[in-house]
Amino acid sequence: GMGGAMDLLVGAKKVILAMEHTAKGNHKILKECTLPLTAAGEVDMIITEMGVMNVTPKGIELVELNSEFSLDDIKAATGCELIISPDLKPMKQ
Structure with missing residues (x-):
């Protein structure tokens, strides 16, 4: 949740x-956050049950995907366009 942890970022x-x-x-x-931002631009990587994504100046780049999900599943569950890494690989277990 929101709170003092945001200051640590x-x-x-x-x-x-x-x-x-x-x-x-x-x-x-999402493509754009609708909540108030207190540490904009501070996240470098996002890890979910579906994959691993790097946050870059060009956008969010999918670098690893969980083999339980297809690339189309991940794209459909994401509220912005993903950049697909040319070196896309399975997530490490």
Whole structure:
């Protein structure tokens, strides 16, 4: 949840966000955040049950995918266009 932890993000060398990919069928990874931002641009990587994504200046790049999901499943569950890494590989177990 929101709170003092957000203050810890600013100035961190690397921020990895671990979260569920969707909530009750709704996208959680969006093109644009609709909530107030307190640490904009601080997340470097997102890890969900579906895959691993790097947050880059060009957008969110899918670098690893869970073999239980297809690439189309992951794209459909994401509320923005994903950049697919040319080196896309299965998630490490």
